[in-house]
Amino acid sequence: MxxxxxxxxxxxxxxWNPHYLYKTIFDDEQEMKNFLANICTPDWNEEQDAGRSLQDGTDILVAQFPEHEANIRAFYGRWQEMLxxxxxxxxxxxxxxxxxxxxxxxxxxxxxxxxxxxxxxxxxxxxxxxxxxxxxxxxxxxxxxxxxxxxxxxxxxxxxxxxxxxxxxxxxxxxxxxxxxxxxxxxxxxxxxxxxxxxxx
Known part of the structure; x- marks a missing residue:
């Protein structure tokens, strides 16, 4: 029972979908998909879900991919736009x-x-x-x-x-x-x- x-x-x-935000950032859809598949990945996001701070998660990626800093910071800086x-x-x-x-x-x-x-x-x-x-x-x-x-x-x-x-x-x-x-x-x-x-x- x-x-x-x-x-x-x-x-x-x-x-909840990151595409809602990143479609407003990227002109090219494939470029957007590559970014979310290889940089701001689901596995990376799940580490924040597991308790890592948004700041630490962001800093790790910015250090790895400095050329994508603005787009990485947008993930949590504009997170509400994914809802x-x-x-x-x-x-x-x-x-x-x-x-x-x-x-x-x-x-x-x-x-x-x-x-x-x-x-x-x-x-x-x-x-x-x-x-x-x-x-x-x-x-x-x-x-x-x-x-x-x-x-x-x-x-x-x-x-x-x-x-x-x-x-x-x-x-x-x-x-x-x-x-x-x-x-x-x-x-x-x-x-x-x-x-x-x-x-x-």
Whole structure:
């Protein structure tokens, strides 16, 4: 019997994409893609999600790629421009789950502790959660098993009564290894279908 539902945030409820910013900086799309694939990479960004300061992360790249300094500094200097609209379909599902009164709702997110307060101010539905565990604050991130366990322990969640939803299959597999039931998110329509099939909606 599921009584606890744990959501990832980025690409599930919140549309965050560096392309939104860098399309305004680069005239050439391939140049932009090369920059994000080789300089301000997802792996580099995840180190900030794991607790490294934005300043330290930026300084490391500027030292490595001084010719790209302005564009590197834009990543966090203009970070808000990477935030898009909420995924309204998923937000509506979250509202329905909340309004049912049947579930404890938590978020487990890989996110910098320094930028997360911006999201909290921007997206009011984040206040609907009973608790949010932010990787940058805890200095650990998905897919580390300890990060999932931290949420379970902090909120007294029975692992057999929990469901975890994430768009990143790596993180879904890690949750399953811990023993948490999962849904691999691909769209709000797919999530609604799976939640309905499991009699959770």
């Amino acid at each position: 599921i009584n606890t539902i744990i959501f990832d945030l980025g690409a599930v409820l919140i549309d 898009g609209e909420p995924f309204h379909g998923t937000v509506e599902l979250l509202r329905r789950l909340k309004d049912s009164g049947k579930y404890k709702l938590y978020a487990l997110t890989n996110w910098s502790a320094e930028t997360f307060p911006v999201a909290m101010q921007r997206y009011d539905f984040l206040s609907w959660f009973d608790g949010i565990v932010v990787s940058g604050t805890e200095k650990m991130r998905k897919p580390a098993s300890e990060f999932y366990q931290l949420l379970l322990n902090r909120y007294g969640v029975n692992i057999n009564e929990a469901l975890f939803i994430d768009d990143n299959y790596r993180n879904v597999l890690a949750a399953e290894k811990v023993g948490i039931k999962t849904i691999h998110f691909t769209s709000s329509e797919q999530l609604e279908k799976e939640l309905t099939e499991q009699n959770l909606l």
